[in-house]
Amino acid sequence: MAILVTGGAGYIGSVTVELLVQRGERVIVLDNLGRGHRAALPEGVPFYRGEAGDRDLVARIAREHDLEACIHFAALAYVGESVEQPLRYYVNNSAQAMMLIESLLEAGVRQFVFSSTCAVYGEPETVPIPEDHPRRPANPYGWSKYFVEQVLESCDRAHGLRFVALRYFNAAGATDRCGEDHDPETHLIPNVLAVALGKLPFLPIFGHDYPTHDGTAVRDYIHVSDLADAHLRALVWLRQGGHSLFLNLGNGKGYSVLEVVRTAREVTGREIPTRWEARRPGDPSHLVADARRARRILGWEPRHPELASIIETAWRWRLAHPDGYPKDPAR
Numbered sequence: 001m002a003i004l005v006t007g008g009a010g011y012i013g014s015v016t017v018e019l020l021v022q023r024g025e026r027v028i029v030l031d032n033l034g035r036g037h038r039a040a041l042p043e044g045v046p047f048y049r050g051e052a053g054d055r056d057l058v059a060r061i062a063r064e065h066d067l068e069a070c071i072h073f074a075a076l077a078y079v080g081e082s083v084e085q086p087l088r089y090y091v092n093n094s095a096q097a098m099m100l101i102e103s104l105l106e107a108g109v110r111q112f113v114f115s116s117t118c119a120v121y122g123e124p125e126t127v128p129i130p131e132d133h134p135r136r137p138a139n140p141y142g143w144s145k146y147f148v149e150q151v152l153e154s155c156d157r158a159h160g161l162r163f164v165a166l167r168y169f170n171a172a173g174a175t176d177r178c179g180e181d182h183d184p185e186t187h188l189i190p191n192v193l194a195v196a197l198g199k200l201p202f203l204p205i206f207g208h209d210y211p212t213h214d215g216t217a218v219r220d221y222i223h224v225s226d227l228a229d230a231h232l233r234a235l236v237w238l239r240q241g242g243h244s245l246f247l248n249l250g251n252g253k254g255y256s257v258l259e260v261v262r263t264a265r266e267v268t269g270r271e272i273p274t275r276w277e278a279r280r281p282g283d284p285s286h287l288v289a290d291a292r293r294a295r296r297i298l299g300w301e302p303r304h305p306e307l308a309s310i311i312e313t314a315w316r317w318r319l320a321h322p323d324g325y326p327k328d329p330a331r
């Protein structure tokens with residue numbers, strides 16, 4: 001049986017596809033290549049270019065392959081963009097996810113792993129943030145994911161859809177083959193490394209007056225391979241008949257923007273000039289995971305808990321791919 005991976009040509013999706021293939025799973029990728037790269041996929045993986053919410057296409061994929069489960073990465077994932085273009089986010093992330101789930105249920109697929117996010121929590125009341133923390137998203141991106149979580153719960157009750165909703169904190173790092181290559185890039189570590197490489201003149205730091213130890217925003221960085229491993233474990237959990245779950249994925253340790261810059265200077269040996277900018281709307285001050293539930297239930301243990309080792313893997317990939325992936329002529 002096969003696993004449908006939507007958004008499998010994207011950053012976290014491609015690393016997960018790589019791991020699934022290594023473990024002998026049959027993988028089918030569906031991606032519109034809006035933000036993904038055909039070159040990020042291993043040779044021989046069946047690829048469909050299209051929308052996750054295209055009912056006819058998903059029905060065709062289900063007819064052509066014996067689908068067991070779906071891992072749904074496909075989404076737009078920029079907080080700032082979601083504040084400016086909320087409808088684009090609700091249509092792409094929420095409405096398309098609903099159509100995908102409907103098509104899967106019609107095809108008899110009842111195991112679903114969902115890329116959720118710590119953005120469902122909004123500005124936290126307690127840090128580290130446990131899964132039962134109130135969900136009060138601070139931006140349309142977080143709401144677009146929270147709606148899907150609600151849909152999944154309803155479909156579990158009504159249709160027996162079993163799901164694992166993985167609320168990732170900040171994905172970072174790379175494997176030897178796959179890394180982070182977005183255009184535009186809004187994530188901190190790839191931008192820090194672009195400055196280190198001389199591709200950007202300086203790093204803008206958004207906000208110096210957050211209520212954190214040095215005034216810059218604090219995030220929990222989790223290695224992309226550790227995220228991929230959690231997806232594999234979630235699949236096994238569902239395969240073994242496990243019930244639906246919401247799980248945080250993070251290292252449980254926060255680093256400020258200034259700490260990331262300092263560590264990147266040490267790892268790269270480069271200067272990395274910075275410039276202060278105003279806060280970005282919708283950015284909470286402090287996001288750190290309490291991920292004990294994922295460790296307990298899935299037996300998940302991050303292999304790259306240290307920021308320096310996460311940045312080292314991203315830097316290695318950047319040096320090997322200074323211009324990112326080869327551009328797909330079809331994009």
Ligand SMILES: NC(=O)c1ccc[n+]([C@@H]2O[C@H](COP(=O)([O-])OP(=O)(O)OC[C@H]3O[C@@H](n4cnc5c(N)ncnc54)[C@H](O)[C@@H]3O)[C@@H](O)[C@H]2O)c1
Nearest residue numbers: 007010011012032033034035036051052074075077115171
């Ligand atoms: N990167 C992070 O730190 C982070 C944190 C929390 C959650 N997430 C979630 O993880 C998932 C993957 O994130 P990423 O960083 O790899 O992003 P990405 O942009 O690299 O990957 C997303 C992929 O989905 C594809 N896509 C988007 N909308 C689609 C649609 N409607 N139909 C088909 N394909 C579509 C894109 O082309 C891209 O290849 C997203 O759902 C994101 O919201 C990411």
